[in-house]
Amino acid sequence: KQIWIEGNIASGKTTCLEYFSKTSDIEVLTEPVSKWRNVQGCNPLGLMYQDPSRWGLTLQTYVQLTMLDRHVLPMSTPVRMMERSIYSAKYIFAENLYKSGKMPEVDFAVLSEWFEWIIKNIAIPVDLIVYLQTSPQTCYERLKQRCREEEKVIPLEYLESIHNLYEDWLIHHKSFEVPAPVLVIPADHDLKKMLHQYEENREKILMAHC
Ligand SMILES: Nc1ncnc2c1ncn2[C@@H]1O[C@H](COP(=O)(O)OP(=O)(O)O)[C@@H](O)[C@H]1O
């Protein structure tokens, strides 16, 4: 079973995965953010936030590669939980850069052709998408608390745009293909309540049907 954990920036995806990583026979793959912050001594994540028009394609090309690398890793356990996917990289983050006028049309066209080629030619299995549904305000507060250097420039409006794209994709089914059933978990709650909800949904998640 392959399960993707999707949600806005700082919605609690890593915290959720940490919780499930304590269960035996589950492999947890977090997003390769450390690579996005340091590829051969360069920091495409930081560059993208400083100048999205110049560096958006650079970051998103690298995100696409590193997510694909995760997707094609052979499974070592019966269940794999993975933070985000090559799909949300394209449908949410690249889309947001393009729609907000920060990614030039030619960059978006090249990235899109790569993406289409990948999903047509390489199997990317998924059984369930778990969507941690938060308000942008909650993410904004958690983002500030986490205090990642590159993200200090993120305004609330950015999180609102990402939120709207997620909602259109996974809740309203208004934008792009959804490649698996979606389990929505309200995620504005404190940690104790979140862990309780994860426990309540454990079977649904690990059996990967909802
Ligand atoms: N339910 C929660 N209530 C309050 N803070 C939380 C909660 N879940 C996570 N956090 C904190 O919010 C920040 C972002 O969480 P994280 O799991 O890293 O999010 P993501 O992986 O989605 O970006 C971290 O500092 C984390 O400790």
Ligand SMILES: Nc1ccn([C@H]2C[C@H](O)[C@@H](COP(=O)(O)O)O2)c(=O)n1
């Ligand atoms: N395709 C992507 C994926 C992620 N990001 C950014 C957003 C955050 O600043 C960071 C990590 O995300 P988190 O795990 O904290 O939700 O990477 C991006 O720009 N493009």
